Amino acid sequence: MSVCGLMVLYILLMSDCVSVVLGQGDWGVRYSTQSICALKGSTVEMSCSYTFPSGKVTSTFWYTKDTYKNPVNLIVDSDYTGRVKYHDERYRHTLTITDLRESDSVVYKFRFITDGGKYTGGPGVTLTLTDGDSVTLTCTTTCTLIGHTYIWYRNKQLLTKQEVSLHLNPVSSEDAGNYSCAVKGLESLRSPEEKLIVTYGPKNTSVSVSPSSEIMEGSSVTLTCSSDANPPVDKYTWYKKTLTSPKASGQSYNITNITSEDSGEYYCETENKYGRHNSLSVSVDVLYLKHAVHAR
Structure with a gap:
């Protein structure tokens, strides 16, 4: 008994992305990704950072429709009801769309309003949807069996599917593993195992800070970036909010002899051949000791 050899699969989850900084004067929006390719039915995130001269932000939102120069907030857009979430943290905004549909393949723009004006970042983020690749695993025997039930295993764990063929459509990163089959009873x-490989761009990117307790001026701090990707992330880039130029590269960013000027919010960008993904930002707050002066 053997499993067919069609067991290696490559799937492109994200297209190559280009960071873009656009704005007039001190008004600007920086999209972390200019184009995204995603699977129908999946979830996608797109994010940006924004700057403005002064004042207080009163509204932030994403839109696709601009009716009579009046952009429609995705939160109240009937085409996205119950599928949109915003995450806004200090001049950085993330849009999450779930249950992606063919009609979602449009350009998304971010707009913010302050007590001193309003601004829309162009050209925006282009979302393209695909059905995704599929794979079929078939359990075969040396002779045709009638009236028998086939069972499947992934990483030696029994699957609920009980048919001669196992269809994965669309295939996802969770489907990767070693597969085998057998006749029930x-x-x-059991057949020999065959390995299914799924490739994808970075996701679930996060940053940890060490030490995680109080950070005193003059001490050292290490920021470490982690991400799920296959093949593994081959490029890490560190950014500090409000600065457009990268601060460092590499999976870890070590700040020695830290000062109050190093205080701020940091995030990392991960990249492999299939895409890029940014982490949420983490705060680094540097405490300093006041030195008392005693008169003699």
Whole structure:
């Protein structure tokens, strides 16, 4: 008994992305990704940072429709009801769309309003949807069996599917692993394992800070970036909010002899051949000691 050899799969989850900084004067929006390719039915995130001369932000939102120069907030757009979430943290905004549909393949723009004006970042983020790749695993025997039930295993764990063929459509990163099959009732005669490989761009990117307790001026701090990707992330880039130029590269960013000027919010960008992904930002707050002066 053997499993067919169609067991290696490559799937592109995200297209190459280009960071873009656009604005007039001190008004600007920096999109972390200018184009995204995603699977229908999946979830996608797109984010940006924004700057403005002064004042207080009163509204932030994403839109796709601009009716009579009046952009429609996705939160109240009937085409996205119940599928949109915003995450806003200090001049950085993330849009999450769930249950992606064919009609979602449009350009998304970010707009913010302050007590001193309003600004829309162009050209925006272009979202393209695909059905995704599929794979079929078929359990075969040396002779045709009639009236028997086939069972499947992934990483030696029994799957609920009980058919001669196992269809994965669309395939996802969770489907990767070692597969084997058997005839129900003859589980001891299991087929050899075949490996299914799924490739994808970075996701679940996060940053940890060490030490995580109080950070005193003059001490050292290490920021470490982690991400799920296959093949593994081959490029890490560190950014400090409000600055457009990268601060460092590499999975870890070590700040020695830290000063109050190093205080701020940091995030990392991860990249492999299939895409890029940014972490949420973490705060680094540097405490300083006041030195008392005693008169003699």
